[in-house]
Amino acid sequence: MTQTRKQAIVLTSGGLDSTTVLAMARAENFECHTLSFDYGQRHRHELKAAAAVSRKLGAAGHYEVKVDLAQIGGSALTDNIAVPKNRDQKTMAAGIPVTYVPARNTIFLSYALAWAEVLAAPDIFIGVNAIDYSGYPDCRPEYIAAFEKMANLALKSAVEGNTPVRIHALLLHMTKAEIIQAGTRLHVDYAMTHSCYDPDSRGRACGSCDSCLLRKKGFQDAGIPDPTCYTIA
């Protein structure tokens, strides 16, 4: 008798965090449908990485959804606003940076809800992190809890049936080093992942945006060699 495997939606950006989450969900024996968003981000190279890691980690399906956030604007990741470079940890921790994209995780998770209902996959995995992160409000535990509560009032499948939505934010309380160590134990090839907000035309990481700096420090703290090719060492 074959047993039906649990289905999950995994938000996959092609970055270090969400790739680790995908590996974790696979290790928990979930059949994973990965969901990526083309939102006009300047670091579009990450979309290729998302497709590649989905294949490599055995996703059952990979979906790329076009979301017009550039039309809305308001972020250095979609607009012609400079991405901050070489900020120290104190500055990073001091406030919400210009790379914040208004309502991004809310829009992404809302699409995930629709897919979750249609695919009967009420487990949604997202790689948000509230420790070594950029200070975005929609990466905090209280936000994730509030979204889950709202989701269970929104969906027909949750309201009528016995299938509550669960938002799995496995990395919430992990440091970047712990994330890298966990992924390394699961044989994640981090050379395939992309973190940089401001890569060059060949997709090479700048080495100095917040995302690159957090990534570099994570590998250092984990004591694991960083396989990333940075244009600035």
Next chain:
Amino acid sequence: MTQTRKQAIVLTSGGLDSTTVLAMARAENFECHTLSFDYGQRHRHELKAAAAVSRKLGAAGHYEVKVDLAQIGGSALTDNIAVPKNRDQKTMAAGIPVTYVPARNTIFLSYALAWAEVLAAPDIFIGVNAIDYSGYPDCRPEYIAAFEKMANLALKSAVEGNTPVRIHALLLHMTKAEIIQAGTRLHVDYAMTHSCYDPDSRGRACGSCDSCLLRKKGFQDAGIPDPTCYTIA
């Protein structure tokens, strides 16, 4: 001295409810930015109506966002599933119908959040209604309250500043007749609005889907002549 007027986002479908809400928000002296969604709905005629009522009711701007819900599927409004006809009120009240679109209001409100933050317009108006409605879970007061709570944890402007998001669902507890009476007092021209889920190629209402039946009954109960041109009387 000119006073800055309060800015609002109004979700505008071109239907009876959201048009009434737009008139109400204007009557409360809000400067209104209307937001419509092209989500592959078969009743695309409503998008023209949304643009027309936005102009007529003096919206400061009208935005149409393309959202790919048809790719996701799962609804008679986007898929090749028959729209139910001639259902009586008891049947309508018995459950969530096939015209339910997974996570639709959550996706729409999420986009509204992004616009609200960029336009500094934290008041969001939505025409959901929990009385004469089609039984959708994301039209209930507990859903709206949970969304508002989540929104105030998601947005930089709400977390950092003094500008909480408010979801105004003015019609929640009104009957369709009361909505029509309120709109009529505000001189809404309901002939411009579109409710039908399954119009003909010229945009004429079918007269027998749930949405048409609720609309017809609303005008009857309100004692106001129905200006709609139905193909079936």
